[in-house]
Amino acid sequence: MCLILLAHDVHPRYRMIVAANRDEFYDRPTAAADWWQRPRGVLAGRDLRSGGTWMGVTRSGRFAAITNYREPGAARADAPSRGHLVVDALTSTGGPRAGLGQILEAGRAYNGFSLLAGNRDGLWVCSNRSAEPPSRVGKGVFGLSNHLFDTPWPKVVKGRDELTAALKFEGDELIDALLGLLGDREVPHDDELPDTGVGLEYERVLGSKFIMSRGYGTRASYAVLFDRSGEVTFVEQTFEQGEPADTPLRFAFQTQFTQ
Numbered sequence: 001m002c003l004i005l006l007a008h009d010v011h012p013r014y015r016m017i018v019a020a021n022r023d024e025f026y027d028r029p030t031a032a033a034d035w036w037q038r039p040r041g042v043l044a045g046r047d048l049r050s051g052g053t054w055m056g057v058t059r060s061g062r063f064a065a066i067t068n069y070r071e072p073g074a075a076r077a078d079a080p081s082r083g084h085l086v087v088d089a090l091t092s093t094g095g096p097r098a099g100l101g102q103i104l105e106a107g108r109a110y111n112g113f114s115l116l117a118g119n120r121d122g123l124w125v126c127s128n129r130s131a132e133p134p135s136r137v138g139k140g141v142f143g144l145s146n147h148l149f150d151t152p153w154p155k156v157v158k159g160r161d162e163l164t165a166a167l168k169f170e171g172d173e174l175i176d177a178l179l180g181l182l183g184d185r186e187v188p189h190d191d192e193l194p195d196t197g198v199g200l201e202y203e204r205v206l207g208s209k210f211i212m213s214r215g216y217g218t219r220a221s222y223a224v225l226f227d228r229s230g231e232v233t234f235v236e237q238t239f240e241q242g243e244p245a246d247t248p249l250r251f252a253f254q255t256q257f258t259q
Contacts, residue, residue, distance in 0.1 A: 001054045001067045002146055002218075003182075003209055004116065005159040008123055009139040013170050016123065018224040019163060019178040020065060022054050023211050026241065030219065033236040033249050039091050043234055043251055045220065052083020055222060056090050057232055061255035062119045063224070064089035064096070069112025069129045070146035072197045079111045089117040100126045100134035114144055120230075120255075125149045141167075146196070146206075154188035155209045175235055178223035179248070184209040212242040230255045 002023035008016050022045075024030070029048035036042040044056030055065035064086045085103055092099025096117035103115065107128030114127040118137070126134040127148055135149075141164050142149065143156035150156070159181065166177035185208050193203040211217045218239055225233040233252045238245040 001065050001144075002206075002211070003155060003159065004055075004065055004067060004144040005142070005156075005163045005181075006116075006123075006137075006144075007141045007163055007167060008137055010141065011167050011170075013227060014225050015120070015228050016063070016118070016224075016226040017163070017167075017174070017178070018055075018063070018065070018222065018226075019159070019182055020055060020222045020224075021182050021209060021211075021218050022220045022222070023217060024219045025216050026219070027215070032238060032246075033234065033251070035251075039087065042087070042090055043253075044086070044090075045236065047081065047083045050081035050083055052081050053086050054083060055224075056086055057224065057234055058090050059253065059256055060119070061226070061230065061232065062090050062096065062117070063123075063226070064115065064117040066113050066115045067144050068146055069114060069127065069148075070196045070198070071112050071129070075111045080109060082110050082113045085110065085113065085115055089115060095119065096122075097124045097134055097136075100124050104128060104134065114147070114149055116144065116149075147194075153194050154192045154207060158184070158188075159209055174225065175223045175233070179221055179235070179237055182209055182218075182221040182223075185212065210242075217242060 001020050003021045005019045031046040033045045041059040044053040089099050112129045116125050123137040124134045141160050143160050145153050162181040188207045193207050205213045221237045223235045235250050237248040
C-alpha cells in the first residue's frame with residue numbers, strides 16, 4: 001500500500017474503518033482479492049511475483065497492511081519481499097502486538113516499511129525505520145503513506161480530513177465516500193510536497209492520493225469496515241492505467257473471534 005487512512009474506534013457502528021490505495025508498477029502480476037487456500041482463512045489480494053500481499057483480513061477478525069518507506073538509493077535488490085510480513089502479521093500465533101515484535105526482530109533484513117496489525121482488542125503499528133517498539137494506536141483518525149505513521153504529508157492530511165467528514169455515513173454510503181476520496185488526483189502545491197530525495201517532478205507524481213504515471217500508479221482502492229457486531233465488509237476496486245478494471249469485488253462475513 002502507499003496510502004492507508006483509518007478511523008479507529010470513533011464511529012458508533014464501526015470499530016475501525018480503512019480506506020487504502022495500493023500503488024504499484026503496472027506490469028507486476030497480481031491476483032484480485034479472494035480467500036486463500038494457504039494459509040486458510042486469509043482474505044487478500046496476492047502478489048504473483050513474490051507470493052505475499054499488501055493488506056488482508058482473516059475470518060477471526062485480524063487485519064494487517066503495509067506501506068513501503070520511501071528512501072531512494074537505499075533499497076536492496078536482494079532483500080526479501082515485504083508482502084510476506086503482512087501474511088506473518090495475519091497468522092502469528094501470539095496476537096498482533098507479539099507478531100509485530102517478532103517481525104521487527106528480523107525487520108532489518110527488509111527494505112523500509114511501516115506495518116499495521118490488529119484485531120478486536122486493538123491496533124498496533126511499527127516500522128523498521130524507527131527505533132520504537134510496536135505502539136498501540138489510540139482512538140482517532142490517522143493516515144500512513146511512505147514514511148512513519150501519521151507523518152503529515154499533504155495526501156495524509158487531506159485524506160484524514162475527508163475521512164473525518166465521511167464518518168457521518170454508514171453502509172454503502174460510507175463505502176462510496178471512501179472510494180470517492182481515494183480517487184482524488186489533485187496534486188498539492190510544490191511548497192507543500194515533502195522532499196524525499198526523488199526530485200520535485202516525481203514528488204508531484206507521487207503527491208496525489210490516486211497516482212497515475214508512465215508504468216506506475218494506483219492499481220487498487222479498498223474500503224474495509226469492521227462492524228462492532230463482528231461483521232467485516234471488504235471492498236476492492238481495481239484499476240488499469242487509471243480506469244476501473246472491473247466491478248468492485250465485495251466480501252462480507254461474520255468474524256469468528258480467536259485472537
